[in-house]
Amino acid sequence: MAAAVAVGVSLKMYFGHRRAAEWCERVAALARAHPAVASGAVGLFVMPTYLQLLPALATFAGTNVRVGAQDVAGHDTGAFTGEVSAAELAEVGVRLAEVGHAERRRLFGETDDDVAAKSAAALRHGLTPVLCVGEADRLATDGAAAAAVAQVHAGLDRTPDGPVIVAYEPVWAIAAAEPAPPAHITAVSRALRTALDTMPGRAGSTVIYGGSAGPGLLTELGVCVDGLFLGRFAHDTDALAAVVDEAATLASRRSPVPDRA
Numbered sequence: 001m002a003a004a005v006a007v008g009v010s011l012k013m014y015f016g017h018r019r020a021a022e023w024c025e026r027v028a029a030l031a032r033a034h035p036a037v038a039s040g041a042v043g044l045f046v047m048p049t050y051l052q053l054l055p056a057l058a059t060f061a062g063t064n065v066r067v068g069a070q071d072v073a074g075h076d077t078g079a080f081t082g083e084v085s086a087a088e089l090a091e092v093g094v095r096l097a098e099v100g101h102a103e104r105r106r107l108f109g110e111t112d113d114d115v116a117a118k119s120a121a122a123l124r125h126g127l128t129p130v131l132c133v134g135e136a137d138r139l140a141t142d143g144a145a146a147a148a149v150a151q152v153h154a155g156l157d158r159t160p161d162g163p164v165i166v167a168y169e170p171v172w173a174i175a176a177a178e179p180a181p182p183a184h185i186t187a188v189s190r191a192l193r194t195a196l197d198t199m200p201g202r203a204g205s206t207v208i209y210g211g212s213a214g215p216g217l218l219t220e221l222g223v224c225v226d227g228l229f230l231g232r233f234a235h236d237t238d239a240l241a242a243v244v245d246e247a248a249t250l251a252s253r254r255s256p257v258p259d260r261a
């Protein structure tokens, strides 16, 4: 089988309940019809709001689409009003938990320690963390890579073993008109892969790119990333289908890499 290329989508808080349900129905139909998703060559995952998780799990049942949460508590149980634990997410069938997104760091004051606690909670309960990292300001490649690698260590160094997905998202490229330049993404993604390769317990981890990603980018990036993490440009499911097609082509060109996250 071709090596898996990931295509993830976070719906953030863009959709209401009905629109999210309709979008999930269309994506489930795409997943059922697309041979590369059905075979696992393209690893599609979807992150709706907490309230949309249960209906999404029902809609994607029987497909290869994994459902993830956009956040997770750093604690396992107790008096943490408004939080949702990794244990409960895993109990209902959620497979991934996003941690450290730039919006949570900037708007909700999440620190590296918070991110590490959330990564640890996810790994303790069998969820794959999707750890978002990226430089806040436009930096040259070396500085950007150093900042992103430092965030990976801060988010993972004291956490249980297990494969993770690192989403490289330069903050300045999120919600922008265009993604970061391919040469920049390539260089930073390589540095992230090298860092993950030297970290004990992270075999099978992958690096994907997010930040105004859409159709065409994966083809430009080629094998230097393990996939894309989409936001706005997946709201149109035809655009998402185009990215899945590109991922399928890329997967067929990669050497098999078993058991990637």
Ligand SMILES: O=C[C@H](O)COP(=O)(O)O
Pocket: 010, 169, 173, 174, 175, 176, 210, 211, 212, 213, 229, 230, 231, 232, 233
């Ligand atoms: O979670 C996804 C990323 O933050 C990218 O969002 P965007 O493509 O809308 O910029």
